[in-house]
Amino acid sequence: MDDMLEKYCGEFGLWQLRHLVLSSLAWLLQGIHTSVMIFADREPAWHCLMSHAGYTTPRCPTTAGSMCDLEPSSWEWSSGKGSSTMSEFGLICGDKFKVGLVQSIFFAGCMIGAGVFGHLSDSKLGRKGSLAMVCILNTIFGILTAFSSDYSTYVMFRFLTGLSAGGTGIIAFVIGTEPVGQSWRGVAGMSPFYFYSTGIAVVSAIGYFIQPWRSLYIASSIPSVIFVIFLLPFLHESPRWYLVRGKVDEAMKIMQKIAVSNGKPNIPDGIVLALDSEVNEDVPNAQSDTKEAVKGTILDVLRSPITRIRFFLGVAVNFFSSAVYYGLSLNAVNLGTNLYLNVALNAVAEMPAYLLSAFVLDRLGRKPVAIGTMWFSGVFCLAGSLVKSTNEAWKVVRMVCGLLGIFGIAGTFSILYVYLMELFPTVVRNAALGCATQAVQLGAISAPIVVVLGGGAPFAVFGACGIAGGFLVTYLPETLNKPLYDTMDGLQEAEAK
Template sequence: MSTFYFFSCGIALLSFVAFIFPSWRSLYIASSIPSILFLVVILPFVSESPRWFLIRGKADKALKIMKNIAKTNGKLLPDGVSLALDEDAGENQNNELAEGQGKEVEAISGSLIDVVRSRLTRVRLFLSVAINFLCSVVYYGLSLNVVNLGTNLYLNVFLNAVAEMPAFLLTAVLLDRFGRKPLAIGTLWFSGFFCVVGSLVGGYGKWKVVRMVCGILGIFGMAGTYNLLFIYTVELFPTVVRNAALGCAAQAAQMGAILTPFVVVLGGGLPFAVFGICGVMGGLLAFCLPETLNRPLYDTMGGMEEGENAFRDDA
């Protein structure tokens, strides 16, 4: 979740870069340099996910990464440690699954079709897609709507970026204390409330500043939502289909970002009204999602269904 600080720092820095390079061509070139640096400096040192290797039947590679992680943390994995998928853990001693001795096991695959087939994940996918879409409309909409506020464009973009940072901090601190679901609902409604207020105040004189503050507080709440949604969405689906589900949610967010310019061009208080409605609706949909705090991260569809059934029986 801490990576989002760099996202906001990039937006804040972008306001200065745009001020120095007002031409879109020069701005495009200047903003492309960090991407090149990422490819050369960062990407070669990013490791694959051990869970991804495990569900692909490459237990030896998964265990190798785990040993590297332990070594980096000053720990040591003892010899004989084995890795197993959650639904196969009980059979681990019988079939010698993933003993880390170069032995390949059968890969378990999953797709978006598997997510849709299961009622449990199908409902979660629909809600995640809808919430990510609504969240994106508000988040990117408030960022683009600075052109309608009548204030300094560069300063407003900078203030919006700065407002996101404490939201990320609060989300990270409160996430494990209050849970994913209450925090998602709270941040969505917080943002929606100030967007509604922004739609009711005028856009002239001193009211321009009030509307600007409403926009800053609105993006403060939605930035917190945007941050925790990545964690929340990941925890809602098992490893075997997590990429597909997260990809759908991310695609929905991009669709929301694409539609926001059509909302912004409405001008006046209408964009704030649309953003407010989206925030309130997103909070209502979040009520239908399950809480994932202190719940296990499942590897397979079968393991998830068994675990959820056992949880309901215990409840």
């Protein structure tokens, strides 16, 4: 596949650009579905009631910092009970932990969905079929969440949304980058994360103008409807998936389309795709579609000493990076600054990190950049834990530490997708990445629990995670300028040499 892209089709031309943009738009949807809960579950403003109509004497002290110390009849929500789930379902005081609980349950759904849909996209359903399924489910469950009658129903629909959202990013990433040639894969692999950050910024704007939580969930589901109806039909299946499934004819048709769209001559007769394990074998005629599918599961990853150590290290690094990334995002509620502005700034801070990482990724290599970005984030998180937010100035300093922490860990996040993709062959790539993504969701599940600690504790925990994750990356091999293997045999033969 890599040879054909380089010699006959073009490693990154108009076809790959269009395909990458279409697939990456699914990341925008994931950013929306993941971040909408920051605003739907926020603590809205409240005020004291007056003692009698026409009088200005409040029923409660105007200096009261929390409604938990007041009589329930002495205060009310400024925007009404329907402004957030916290106000409507009474998730305050002793029940405030339920806010973090529903967020953790959402990420638990993501963890399960990443494994399930990662496996389905490697099997008969394919990359495009799996992406269509998760996007449709995101739309359905996102809208149904708006009609939750109580907290338990809300938790159920958030879990189901997480189940479908968990597979969205990884499937979109693989289908978008698999048709890209080796020399462009690093840069192309970073681009979906711009769309994810854009999704966070979009939902910040939506949340600012549409604050009632039920309306917010409906509005945030509309982009998914647009994607499924108007954009998804123009997305192609991955030719690599066709190849490992034994469908050489379909794979060659895609390769011909890539060549034509990129302004290349037609692929010469007699040139046919082959798996990397078949390079020394006689290859059947290009029009043959009877080759046996090459299959692989996560068990194959665990059986091989080469991929086993990569798998466990990848899982651990993903867990630590996820805890930092989602933790810093959710910790915006503890900073005492404008929530909408802070979340939007976090999203903006991620974008230069992606640009810088993409610039150095093919120059310095995957490994040193991943280590450097994790340690950069860890250092600023530890600095944030030492800042006492006793006044507005120190609150701003802590917010800046958080922004720099987000800057570093966002770079790590984008690098890890490219890095781990290159560590595993096509036949087990989505299964392995699906499990690694489950580790991401496990870290995300832990993040809300840490955030509720408040103060400097979350920053200290996230700083330790960043330092530990960078240390583990030192044990992974470098993949810069290495081919993207198709089969376990191809990888093992290459490592043996």
